Amino acid sequence: MIKNSRLYNIENGRADFPASTEQTGSFNLFLDDSMFFYLSMDLPSSNRKKARGFISNYLSTLFPEYMTENFGFVLHGGSALIYLPAQEFASFVKENLSLLKKASKITTPFIEMFVREASFDYTDGSKCYSVSGGEIHQLFDEPDDACTAERILNKVIPPKMSINIKGVEKESFIPSSFKLPAIVLAACYLVFIGGEYLRLKGYASALKLRENKLQELYTLAGVNGTGDPYGTLLFKARGGKETTQGVSILTVFETMSKAADKNKIKLEDLTVRDTTINCTGTAADFQAVEEFKQKLQEAGAQRANIEDTDKQGEIIKFSVRFSL
Incomplete structure (x- = not known):
């Protein structure tokens, strides 16, 4: 005092x-x-x-x-x-x-x-x-x-x-002889934080892109909006059985995603038996069903065949079988 x-x-x-x-x-x-x-x-x-x-x-x-x-x-x-x-x-x-x-x-x-x-x-x-x-x-x-x-x-x-x-x-609690190094260190830290932010932002953008692609697959398979779309998708792909044998489900949906025109084709059901896949759905016309079969083959499907078609009003119900 x-x-x-x-x-x-x-x-x-x-x-x-x-x-x-x-x-x-x-x-x-x-x-x-x-x-x-x-x-x-x-x-x-x-x-x-x-x-x-x-x-x-x-x-x-x-x-x-x-x-x-x-x-x-x-x-x-x-x-x-x-x-x-x-x-x-x-x-x-x-x-x-x-x-x-x-x-x-x-x-x-x-x-x-x-x-x-x-x-x-x-x-x-x-x-x-x-x-x-x-x-x-x-x-x-x-x-x-x-x-x-x-x-x-x-x-x-x-x-x-x-x-x-x-x-x-x-x-200042920083001695004068250390002020310049402290400023340089702080600047480096800010640059580092900025770089990390931009890097993480890039990861977030890539993740968002993949999430959107996954939602498209869920919509195409008719399981979007369910409590567990991935589980429902996997269960349907295995023909309703809990088995891990057969073709990769991701390969199946990647192939179908490449082949199906979402403006013309809507898939309703999918069954996988070993390496044979049977899918049913609706199409705008017979030509769309034929194009779907051709694009399946271009995407790597083997022995793609149109098993059944049925015109119901303005749409065509169809069944296509192929192998991977």
Whole structure:
């Protein structure tokens, strides 16, 4: 804690002076409340950018611009605690910049009490405030039971808040000598991720193409829309028997897919016996049945024969047998 230009080390509710300015481990820094002037305003829930605009407009009605250009605020419970740095604060920051940059959190005892207690009186030694329901009022007479920084140390450690101070940026955890390699490594990582994304996107496109082809086969076989189209297809291809002997079912459907014109041929049933396949379906006309037989032979079918045809209204029911 910094108070009266002295740095105190606070531990177990006690402040020991002096503390080392060469802090090496993680630490939180409490600033003296006398370096700030506090006030409040009711503020509905909003993001920080909008809140800053509301507060800036509010302060412009109370103070000259030079007094509010470095204001900060804390949002809590529908209220905004606004802090205005004193004139000497800029020189304080300049003198203690190294220490401020190293701090994990920077706050003050009053700010920490504000986010913890609904009502309390507080004095920083020169000014006295009364807080009630998120509203801050300045008192000209100091109550006997007013809180002080020393009396509330146990209540406000560890801190909940961290204020922003103009000109103070936290030191990077990456040493300066490693920043360029880190940037190069990050760029390489992004290139790698981009490449993996494009590669996986290509796989997804290929998979989608194969899924569409499989759906065409299911539709051609008349099993699309069933609970298990592949199982139904396999069962029908085996003639309703659970056997693994005979021609590959995938070869059968690949051959039929190449031969059948989906605009002219609709297959209804398929039976596979060893290497002999018998399929039935409907066609637009007799010529379509003949073309189906010819294309089966071109696709690799052997001994393709039209077993039966029957004209029923506008369609031709047919049966074709072939071997693979």
